[in-house]
Amino acid sequence: INAQQHGKLQTCLNTLSSHQRQLMEMAFFQGLTHSELAHTLTQPLGSVKSLIRRGLERLKACLTSGI
Numbered sequence: 001i002n003a004q005q006h007g008k009l010q011t012c013l014n015t016l017s018s019h020q021r022q023l024m025e026m027a028f029f030q031g032l033t034h035s036e037l038a039h040t041l042t043q044p045l046g047s048v049k050s051l052i053r054r055g056l057e058r059l060k061a062c063l064t065s066g067i
Contacts, residue, residue, distance in 0.1 A: 012062035020055045027052055 013021055026032045026040075034052065038045040 008063060009059075012059050015062055016055050016058060020051050023048060023051050024055045024059075 013024070016024065023037060023041075026037055027034070032040065034045060034048050037043075037052075038048045041048070
C-alpha cells in the first residue's frame with residue numbers, strides 16, 4: 001500500500017462511526033474474530049457481524065468513489 005492509498009483508506013475509515021471503526025480495527029488489524037469481538041465488547045454476535053458488514057460496504061463505496 002502506497003502513501004496515497006494509505007491516506008485514502010484513513011479518510012474512508014474516518015467516515016465510520018467511532019464504534020464501527022473500533023470494530024473494524026479490532027477485527028482486521030488485531031485479528032479478532034466476530035465471536036471474540038462480541039465477547040470482548042459484550043455485544044450480541046449478530047450486531048457485531050452487521051456493523052462490520054455495513055462498515056465494509058461503506059469502505060468499499062468510499063474507496064471506489066472519487067473522494
